[in-house]
Amino acid sequence: MGVATLTSRLLLKSGGSRFKSDKRPLWTRGSFSLWISGHFFQAMASKKTVSPLGVVIDLAFVAGFFLIIFNVVQSHVPSNDPAMVLLWSVLTAACLSGTFWIAIQMFRVVLRAQLQRNRGERG
Numbered sequence: 001m002g003v004a005t006l007t008s009r010l011l012l013k014s015g016g017s018r019f020k021s022d023k024r025p026l027w028t029r030g031s032f033s034l035w036i037s038g039h040f041f042q043a044m045a046s047k048k049t050v051s052p053l054g055v056v057i058d059l060a061f062v063a064g065f066f067l068i069i070f071n072v073v074q075s076h077v078p079s080n081d082p083a084m085v086l087l088w089s090v091l092t093a094a095c096l097s098g099t100f101w102i103a104i105q106m107f108r109v110v111l112r113a114q115l116q117r118n119r120g121e122r123g
Contacts, residue, residue: 049112058104065100069093 070093077085 054108058101061104062097062101066093066097069096 070089073092074085074089077088079085079088
């Protein structure tokens with residue numbers, strides 16, 4: 001039994017209808033959200049968003065962040081064994097550097113969207 005069939009049966013048993021009593025906001029309904037995502041991805045596919053220079057700059061920022069966090073975290077590892085201090089410092093700095101990488105990417109997306117909005121471009 002498919003999910004759609006099960007959903008239809010549950011809605012009909014509860015006295016609801018799939019079409020009339022849908023109280024969800026328009027942007028969360030299936031066809032509209034698919035249209036938005038399709039439009040978004042089609043608009044984004046026509047523009048180049050990543051450049052090799054941007055990747056190199058981001059990697060340099062992340063490497064610098066990794067070194068700073070690695071040096072800060074070393075004194076906070078609760079061990080006297082140098083191997084364990086090194087291991088947990090590297091693992092902690094790697095996790096935080098991954099989060100920093102995601103933050104850089106989100107910043108770039110938001111900055112690009114704001115600049116396009118201020119210039120009056122769509123897309």
